[in-house]
Amino acid sequence: xxxxxxxxxxxxxxxxxxxxxxxxYTNSMFDYFLWYKKYPAEGPTFLISISSIKDKNxxxxxxxxxxxxxxxxxxxxxxxxxxxxxxxxxxxxxxGTYKYIFGTGTRLKVLA
Amino acid sequence: NAGVTQTPxxxxxxxxxxxxxxxxxxxxxxxxxxxRQDPGMGLKLIYYxxxxxxxDKGEVPNGYNxxxxxxxxxxxxxxxxxxxxxxxxFCASSPQALCTFGSGTRLTVV
Numbered sequence: 001x002x003x004x005x006x007x008x009x010x011x012x013x014x015x016x017x018x019x020x021x022x023x024x025y026t027n028s029m030f031d032y033f034l035w036y037k038k039y040p041a042e043g044p045t046f047l048i049s050i051s052s053i054k055d056k057n058x059x060x061x062x063x064x065x066x067x068x069x070x071x072x073x074x075x076x077x078x079x080x081x082x083x084x085x086x087x088x089x090x091x092x093x094x095x096g097t098y099k100y101i102f103g104t105g106t107r108l109k110v111l112a
Numbered sequence: 113n114a115g116v117t118q119t120p121x122x123x124x125x126x127x128x129x130x131x132x133x134x135x136x137x138x139x140x141x142x143x144x145x146x147x148r149q150d151p152g153m154g155l156k157l158i159y160y161x162x163x164x165x166x167x168d169k170g171e172v173p174n175g176y177n178x179x180x181x182x183x184x185x186x187x188x189x190x191x192x193x194x195x196x197x198x199x200x201x202f203c204a205s206s207p208q209a210l211c212t213f214g215s216g217t218r219l220t221v222v
Contacts, residue, residue, distance in 0.1 A: 009152070034210070043116070043202050043213030044155070089154060098143050098162065099170065100211060104154035 003027045004092050006103035014111050019077040021106050023090035026071065030092040034100070035064060035075050038087045047088070048075070080110045114138050118203050118214035125193040125221045133188040133217050135203030143206045144186040145170075146178065148199040149216075155202065161186055193221045 005024045013019045023033075031052040036044035050057040050064045050073065057064050063076045077084055087107045091100040119134045137144065142163045147155040147170075157170030161180040175197060177189040186205075190197060198221045204211040 004154075006154075036211075036213075041215075043204075043215045044211075045213070046210050049210065091155075098206065098208060099157060099160055099168075100145070101157065101171070102147070102155040104152070 002104070003030075004090060004101050004103040006088075006090060006106050008106050009104070010107040010109070012109045012111060013080045015082055016079045019075075019080045019084065019108055019110065021075040021077075021088050021090075021108065023073045023075075023103055024071060025073075025092050027092070027094065027101075028071065029094040030101075031095050032093045033064070033066060033073050034091045035062075036089045036091065036102075037084075038089065038105070044089060077108075080108075082110050082112050084108060085110050116203055116205055116212050116214035118201075118217050120217060121215070122218050123220070125190070125219065127193060127195065127221060129193050130189070130191050131193070131219075133190075133201055133203075133219070135186045135188065135214060136184050137186075137203075137205040137212075138184065139205060139207070139212065140183060141205035141207050141212075142183070143208070143211075144180065145204040145206075145211065146176070146186070146188045147202045147204065148172065149202065150199050158188065158201075190219075195221050197221050 034049040035047040038044040087105045145160040146158040159178040161167045204213045
């Protein structure tokens with residue numbers, strides 16, 4: 001039972017273009033969502049988050065959009081840079097649990 | 113500030129052996145977690161703890177045990193290693209929302 005799904009295992013984008021990574025969830029109780037970036041042989045590092053009371057959150061080149069009715073969130077990276085090449089995980093938690101459920105990840109490759 | 117420290121970084125175990133993966137954090141975070149990442153898969157929650165003396169099962173707890181006697185330490189115990197436990201294990205901690213991860217322990221069971 002995969003409660004958080006990232007249906008695209010990989011994505012390639014040209015440098016300078018927009019990268020869009022998608023994430024779907026099934027549990028309507030989830031109210032907090034995070035994106036993590038992971039380089040090989042390192043632990044995941046936090047990128048950006050969004051609460052269910054918002055539908056958009058921006059931090060520099062990174063924007064997360066949340067569509068609660070569709071149970072869908074997306075991460076936009078503009079402009080994409082070669083250093084953004086990594087595996088991106090979305091994660092979700094339900095109120096008061098602080099138990100994060102992760103998706104399977106999307107490997108982003110930004111081509112110079 | 114070291115953050116979350118995991119030891120060892122690599123380990124090869126024989127089937128049936130036991131070992132403890134160590135995790136310590138110096139950020140005074142209440143919440144701590146153990147995840148495993150299998151090739152091509154996401155992070156699966158094994159166990160988590162909301163404070164010293166309190167632990168709870170995650171998505172894939174079978175074959176593992178944990179304890180949380182102090183705020184800083186959250187060791188993960190494998191009692192009878194099986195090939196299915198070959199994975200990369202990540203420990204994480206958080207004050208409430210954002211997790212800080214360690215760099216992982218790569219475990220191979222042969």
